[in-house]
Amino acid sequence: MPISPNQGSTGGGTLVTITGTNLSGTSAVNFGSKPATSVTNVSPTQVTAVSPSGTGTVGVTVTTAGGTSNPVSFFYVGAPFKSSISPTSGTMAGGNTLTLNGTGLSTATSVSFGGTTATPTVVSDSQLTVTVPAGAGPGPVSVSVTTAGGTNNGLSYTYVDTPTIDSITPDEGSTTSATAVTIVGANLGSTESVTFGGVNAPFDAINATTLSAVAPAAAAGTVDVVVTNPGGSATAVDGFTYISNPAI
Template identity: 45%
Template sequence: DTQVTVTVPAGTGSVPVTVTTAAGTSNSVTFTYINAPAITSLTPNQGPTSGGNTVTVSGTNLSGATSVLFGTRAATITANTASQITVTAPGGAAQSVNVTVTTGAGTSNPLPYFYLMAPAVTGLSVTMGPSGGGNTVTLFGSGLALTSAVHFGSAAATNITVISDTQITVTAPAGTGTVLVTATTPGGTSTVGLGNAYYIYVAPPVISSLSPAQGSVSGGDDVLIRGSNLTYTDAVFFGIAPASFAAVSDTMVVVTSPAGAVGLVTVTVHSPGGTSNGAAFQYQP
């Protein structure tokens, strides 16, 4: 005598609800029809498998959302208006899932969201370079196609060029010491790679003296080069002629002079850090 259960007919807006019996028609109580939610975009529409990133769901009739599902997993709603919902994405396997919004009026249409594995950097084309940066370095690994940033330690590289999902090139920034090279995508940031993902900054070599500073035009003389930043020496030149050498320490390189013509030539040392200043060597008859 105190309750009636009915199936609501279709309608729009706010309407009066009345009950009629043989004794007449009751007073009215207002019932409001709510349009079903509809979503039009997800920003971003991809993220890491670990979740935790912020996603904005845009659409219509989103007020009073009771849940936002990423597949079967519920996101955490942090803000909600009629046209936008901000959520913290849950974790998920590396795949595409449907995102839906549910309100008191029903469940929205689905939109795809892509869970991505974090990238991995497993190797570098060169593992040393000048402290001033500016050289081109190729990164090898996996999940690199959507790379948005590359860091050498805390310094950001520039001119990121994606060649494939396993290879990108960048211009190295300036730096010092040994640093870890990482790549960042919507799937996250790489950590220590499976191979050599470390990069060594090398200061330019410096020559302070040659001993002796003269030798025979026929070459074959042992010359001690003293200076600094000589550990990574990869070439020594007498003028334009290459010489055989051995880097003894960061301050000494022993070199065998090549043959040359009578007169002065400039000796230079080259390393991944660049080319040194010149030192004079006198070829004698």
């Protein structure tokens, strides 16, 4: 007498299908000592039932006028617990791989990002990976995991727009000393790096539209300025010019 699924939440509420013979007139389905909260006779070979709350492993039996069947094992599974996710933010387009750590993850069937679901790959009971779906808009969304034990959330993931660069002031500086510059654009609040000609520059995110950076000294010529955040990168092609000191 197989039962499907053979596991469910400790809180009950799992709809299971029991297949066997001589099931017509089923009067009761018990999960251990507890009766199912709902029983439906589908056919002489099939009965559906909704599991009550419980813990551990219990035997499921079917009772008809002819007696009570042999027990079939049903496993109660606790709700998942999430301890961390990495990374915690990324591009609006999604597509990057997120790792989620916790407990009770071995039966995970879906991960929801603010209502958009993705199918995870279970690594172990304490870890799964999932490809982040595209976001509906910038900002944080709740992350929830659904397993045989139920659904749990409590962590968040932030979708970040690609930055833009509107201006760099001043847009030129010395070849022999660092130059303080102001970069104005959009989506700059989560900036992770600023480079001048591929060289990392110290910076401070003033707000979502303004960065303060220090262009390091470099050889004479023009270089690209690149601002990068979790959503991507913006490049000001030939955005900064290094000028040699005058000589007499």
